[in-house]
Amino acid sequence: MYTDNPSNRLTPEVYRQGASHFTQMAWGKTHEIGCGIATTCEGGRLLITVCHYSPRGNWLKHLIYELGEPCKKDSDCDTEKCSKESGLCEK
Numbered sequence: 001m002y003t004d005n006p007s008n009r010l011t012p013e014v015y016r017q018g019a020s021h022f023t024q025m026a027w028g029k030t031h032e033i034g035c036g037i038a039t040t041c042e043g044g045r046l047l048i049t050v051c052h053y054s055p056r057g058n059w060l061k062h063l064i065y066e067l068g069e070p071c072k073k074d075s076d077c078d079t080e081k082c083s084k085e086s087g088l089c090e091k
Contacts, residue, residue, distance in 0.1 A: 008064050020058055027057025028065030031091065 005014055010023055024030070035051040057064075070087025071077050077089035 005064075008067055010058060010060055010062060010064055012060065015058075015060070023064050024053055024056075024058050025051075026064055027053070028063070029055055030057050031055075 005011075005019075014023070025033070030053045032054040033051055035049060038048045040046040071082035071089050072084070072087075074081045076082055079089045079091045081090050082088075083090050
């Protein structure tokens, strides 16, 4: 089970906690994702989901995402705009 990670780095310990799917989706430099879903023909009891990320992340000892203060206005962001609800910069 994934626990608190104040260093915000992907360490071998964090990876072993089974957090690699979460950290890949939250990886700060990843900005493209494509997923596919398939089920078995016999009753649909098996569901398989596969996702590809670009650029890929999960680099050991690297920051998962950039730490910082929440944005409050568009000029706080290097991207197009600030989401005032989430405090995150959006493209």
